[in-house]
Amino acid sequence: MRDFLVNVSRYPTYFISIGLGVFLNAVRPLIPLFKKPTTAIALTGIFVAGLVFLSLTLRAMLGLSPA
Structure with missing residues (x-):
């Protein structure tokens, strides 16, 4: 045991x-893409947009009210 x-x-x-x-x-x-300012801004925007999309999708699927 x-x-x-x-x-x-x-x-x-x-x-x-x-x-x-x-x-x-x-x-x-x-x-390496974060070393150039343009691609760093684009990647950061994509990452934030993905998190917002995931959050909104989960809220809609679970029926949670926006707080």
């Missing part, structure tokens, strides 16, 4: 390391 609990306690570490690996591999190609 002790071995089982030790193995289960390792899963959060695996989850965090996999999540960080996916995030870093997704962001790494975008880093």
Whole structure:
């Protein structure tokens, strides 16, 4: 039983390391684009627009009232 609990306690570490690996591999190609002001502004705008779109879509799907 002790071995089982030790193995289960390792899963959060695996989850965090996999999540960080996916995030870093997704962001790494975008880093050089932030060195030019024009592309940095465009990428920032795309990122903000994506978050707003996601937020509005989830609110509509869940029937939440705008607060």
